Amino acid sequence: MMINNITTMVVLLAAIGFSTQTTAETVSSLRGAADIDQDSAAPVAKKYAKDNEPISRDYVQQPPLIPHKIKNYRINLKSNKCMSCHSWSNYREANATKISQTHFESRDKNVLANVSARRYFCTQCHVPQVNAQPLVENVFEPVTAISGQ
Ligand code: HEC
Numbered sequence: 755m756m757i758n759n760i761t762t763m764v765v766l767l768a769a770i771g772f773s774t775q776t777t778a779e780t781v782s783s784l785r786g787a788a789d790i791d792q793d794s795a796a797p798v799a800k801k802y803a804k805d806n807e808p809i810s811r812d813y814v815q816q817p818p819l820i821p822h823k824i825k826n827y828r829i830n831l832k833s834n835k836c837m838s839c840h841s842w843s844n845y846r847e848a849n850a851t852k853i854s855q856t857h858f859e860s861r862d863k864n865v866l867a868n869v870s871a872r873r874y875f876c877t878q879c880h881v882p883q884v885n886a887q888p889l890v891e892n893v894f895e896p897v898t899a900i901s902g903q
């Protein structure tokens with residue numbers, strides 16, 4: 755009886771081993787590569803949308819999308835190119851939107867005289883746009899209160 759069970763197990767294990775092997779042979783790459791261990795082709799670099807009017811928001815708390823290119827707009831310890839147009843001292847001259855009050859609030863809810871460190875790296879929340887096909891379908895509808903319907 756015991757021997758019988760062991761034999762059955764050996765046969766089963768062999769069968770499992772065999773079946774995983776056959777599946778591995780039929781796996782096809784979702785990346786479009788001919789073989790799964792082949793590198794994918796580098797995607798074509800997309801062009802960022804040209805300077806445009808502000809893009810309407812989909813929900814009240816959404817960080818507005820950037821309606822212009824930001825190539826070479828550096829943000830580092832020494833300078834923040836975005837602030838040269840969006841700060842309260844420069845926005846009029848640049849004809850840009852000024853950063854909102856919320857951008858002056860520290861983590862402890864103190865209101866500062868300048869942009870808060872937690873809002874310094876603008877592109878953490880604000881992103882420029884490219885005209886690209888969505889990778890997955892999205893049926894999200896904006897809140898009617900702000901979409902003006
Ligand atoms: C040379 C000036 C300039 C620079 C630099 C600049 N912007 Fe702008 N930005 C503008 C102007 C002008 C607008 C459009 C305002 C309009 O048409 O009402 C704008 C619009 C925006 C908006 C949309 C605001 C809204 O209400 O929808 C965001 C967000 C924004 N910029 C973020 C950034 C970020 C982040 C950077 C840095 C990476 C940056 N901008 C750098 C001039 C600038």
Ligand code: HEC
Binds near residue numbers: 816834837853875879
């Ligand atoms: C942590 C996320 C975050 C960061 C970082 C951030 N923002 Fe924003 N921003 C928001 C959100 C959310 C809003 C919309 C609600 C509000 O006004 O706070 C907004 C609004 C804005 C607006 C529109 C203001 C208005 O009155 O309609 C501008 C312009 C803007 N941000 C520019 C900037 C710039 C420039 C920087 C970098 C110095 C920056 N933001 C950093 C989240 C962020």
